[in-house]
Amino acid sequence: MNLALPEVRIRKSAIHERLVRGFSQLQGFRLVRNHLQEPHFGQAVEDRIIWRELLELELQEIDEQIERLSTSTKELSH
Known part of the structure; x- marks a missing residue:
């Protein structure tokens, strides 16, 4: 399984930094495993990292x- 990060330009942000740290932890678990x-080493922490990031992405999309709705509403009211 290849866990390399895709080559994309991502602005440096808190989310980006957290993703980099999480990815690094996931790689560490894989190496130790x-x-x-030991196929289950760090599995619970790994699952939390993945779910936390998925939830963060969902919240970001909702925001x-x-x-966009707020902007559209403001434009319509003018």
Whole structure:
């Protein structure tokens, strides 16, 4: 399984930094798992990292939708 980050330009932000840290942790778990031959090492933490990031992306999308609706409403009221 290739866990390399895709080559994309991402602005440096708090979300980006958190994703980089999370990805680094996931790679560390994979290395330790392989070394110890323990397939479940760090699985609970790994699951929390992934779910936290997915939820953050969902919340970010909702915030963007609210902002678009707010902007549209302001434009219509003028």
